[in-house]
Amino acid sequence: MASLRQIKTKISSVKGTSRIMSAMKLISAVKLKRAQDLLMAYRPYSDAYQETTLNVAKRCDPESHPLLRKTDEPKKLHLVFLTSDRGLCGSFNSSLIRKLETYLVADTKTYDEVTFSFLGRRGRDHFAKEGFKASSSYIGITERNYTEISEKVSEELTREFIKGDSDEVILVYNYFKSALIQEITYEKVLPIEASSESEDENLIDYLYEPNKKGILSELLPKYIQVRVQRAIQESMTSEHASRMTAMENATSNASDVIKNLTLLYNKTRQAMITTELMDIVNGTEALSKGDD
Amino acid sequence: MADRIHLKVITPTELVVDEQVDEVVAPGEVGEFGILPGHVPFLTTLHSGELKYKIGNSETKLVVEGGVADVRNDTVSILTDGVKEN
Numbered sequence: 191m192a193s194l195r196q197i198k199t200k201i202s203s204v205k206g207t208s209r210i211m212s213a214m215k216l217i218s219a220v221k222l223k224r225a226q227d228l229l230m231a232y233r234p235y236s237d238a239y240q241e242t243t244l245n246v247a248k249r250c251d252p253e254s255h256p257l258l259r260k261t262d263e264p265k266k267l268h269l270v271f272l273t274s275d276r277g278l279c280g281s282f283n284s285s286l287i288r289k290l291e292t293y294l295v296a297d298t299k300t301y302d303e304v305t306f307s308f309l310g311r312r313g314r315d316h317f318a319k320e321g322f323k324a325s326s327s328y329i330g331i332t333e334r335n336y337t338e339i340s341e342k343v344s345e346e347l348t349r350e351f352i353k354g355d356s357d358e359v360i361l362v363y364n365y366f367k368s369a370l371i372q373e374i375t376y377e378k379v380l381p382i383e384a385s386s387e388s389e390d391e392n393l394i395d396y397l398y399e400p401n402k403k404g405i406l407s408e409l410l411p412k413y414i415q416v417r418v419q420r421a422i423q424e425s426m427t428s429e430h431a432s433r434m435t436a437m438e439n440a441t442s443n444a445s446d447v448i449k450n451l452t453l454l455y456n457k458t459r460q461a462m463i464t465t466e467l468m469d470i471v472n473g474t475e476a477l478s479k480g481d482d
Numbered sequence: 483m484a485d486r487i488h489l490k491v492i493t494p495t496e497l498v499v500d501e502q503v504d505e506v507v508a509p510g511e512v513g514e515f516g517i518l519p520g521h522v523p524f525l526t527t528l529h530s531g532e533l534k535y536k537i538g539n540s541e542t543k544l545v546v547e548g549g550v551a552d553v554r555n556d557t558v559s560i561l562t563d564g565v566k567e568n
Binding site: 228231232234235238239241242245246249394395396397398399400404405408409 | 490492493494495496497510511512515522523524525526527550552554559561
């Protein structure tokens with residue numbers, strides 16, 4: 191049985207850890223609040239942007255802009271993979287990585303070539319170990335710089351797509367459903383194509399001002415940027431939510447551990463007292479027997 | 483045909499206007515344009531400038547910083563980078 195001192199040290203170390211974890215939980219809660227506010231404000235904008243763009247794409251001939259180009263048999267796939275930079279956020283990164291690995295094995299057979307962009311250290315490091323080469327990677331994405339980063343990423347994606355180095359671009363990230371639920375999401379952003387479910391035959395084309403070409407070349411690249419930025423924000427908000435939940439679980443786990451250790455400590459102490467008492471009683475008995 | 487237009491003014495950080503209005507005047511790329519109910523689908527980029535809309539007799543003015551205007555089915559969506567209220 192462990193000595194009293196050992197148990198005591200263990201209790202205080204667990205207490206220390208649990209203090210750190212509950213502090214991290216509080217920090218994540220604050221960060222989550224801020225990221226969530228930004229995300230909720232951005233969602234209507236990006237949704238509206240998407241609606242407008244897809245509406246335009248539905249009415250336009252795919253020939254009218256390179257970003258609308260459709261390939262019958264896409265051969266080159268570009269995956270943009272969003273993870274976090276830091277760990278301690280539960281299964282946020284690991285489940286995303288696992289899902290992507292299964293996807294790579296199962297669903298990418300039809301492609302000749304798969305390239306990657308990594309946003310976030312965790313995904314990059316994992317796939318670097320596996321020997322995947324990234325065409326680009328970004329780390330250190332925060333609330334302050336995600337607009338610039340999304341601009342850079344989308345510019346690269348657009349350039350590559352126009353050059354013909356990729357036929358399809360898919361974003362993989364955690365979609366923020368609520369503080370408790372995050373959903374792994376695959377989103378095809380390029381080529382830009384409207385869902386064909388609502389087949390309105392009498393679509394009237396827009397009047398474009400100043401002209402169709404000018405508008406498309408302004409609208410479409412910006413649309414890619416909006417989608418990338420939205421994905422970054424979703425992923426960042428999910429990360430904070432996931433970390434908050436993980437830290438909350440860890441804190442309550444730690445208090446269970448402390449409870450058990452304290453119980454063990456008290457039991458050991460009681461056992462020691464009992465043994466000591468027995469020693470004394472036995473000693474006195476032996477002495478008094480000797481007196482008789 | 484609806485007798486009013488649904489106007490939405492949205493920026494990356496906020497939903498500024500979401501209302502039924504009677505008339506919208508916006509600063510288009512090639513000049514100011516007005517939208518009344520029943521307008522044909524219309525898409526244009528915007529200049530920085532004044533966006534006006536009327537509800538009954540009261541007129542409201544906003545300053546938009548560029549962006550896109552999407553007019554479709556009596557809905558006007560103004561997607562702009564920023565808005566300053568006058």
